[in-house]
Amino acid sequence: MNAPNLTQRAPRSPRVRLGGYTILPRMLDKARATLAGTNGEYVYDTPNDGHFFRFTGIQPEALLEQVKRGAGDWEVLAWVREKAPLQRTPLEINQWSDWTETVSFNDVEMREWFTEQIKRLNPAREDLRGTFDYLDLDDFVSFGGVA
Template sequence: MNWSAPDLTQHPPRSPRVRLGGFVLLPRMLDKCRAALAGRNGEYHYDCPSDQQFFAFTGIAAGALREQVAAGKGDWEILEWVRAHLHPVRTTPEIEAWSAWMERRGPDNPEDREWFNGEHQRLGAARTDIVTYFDLLDADDFVAFGGRA
């Protein structure tokens, strides 16, 4: 697997649970951004609603992060750049709390609940472990590449 230009038509990005510098979603976003820049993002989209949660928390613009990725920076270099551009500045406990909240986050309104339930049904209605958005993303990645829910 080429991590500098992942082919998301052949495998999913990293799980949203994987952390970089304490941030959930960041490794997944980097995979999606690198794949999009290489024209191999498949059904995955950089700057999707989940990614926008990261951008809202960090105060970083999607385009600014994309520029750093396009410059060929590795995960560690990107993390250093993110830390230098946080607005407002975030402490380690704040980052940990946000990441924990994101891991537990599920639909919080009727429209999102309806969409979530439809996706849950599609992936496997009998799966009682699909409760959060991250559960749903992990299950969708698994099923999209041949797994059985």
């Protein structure tokens, strides 16, 4: 298994797509790093990852097992296409992926947390709207970038 070292670089952006799915490539990076013990502060099976699991019906443990077997991205995608309890059309996948790029924090507690994170990263930033914006910026800053 070729696991990234997430103590040295961030996983792929949640915007990167595999087979049309957002979130999946980032989740695979985190899964591989978790199995290798190189995940650092990154966690597999977060609430953001949960969007993918709910949409496909795949269980987090089942996907992790495929990764543990050494499956590459394309092999995992083929497995998802074959085994997902909720089979989706390419149009549905595209629409879902477009939606995930707009997801924001909906409850009051999470909005407050998000606001605190933006203040921490750069309080002048007014262009950060949703989960993916936050993750991309946090990854960038975590490895030396300036917000």
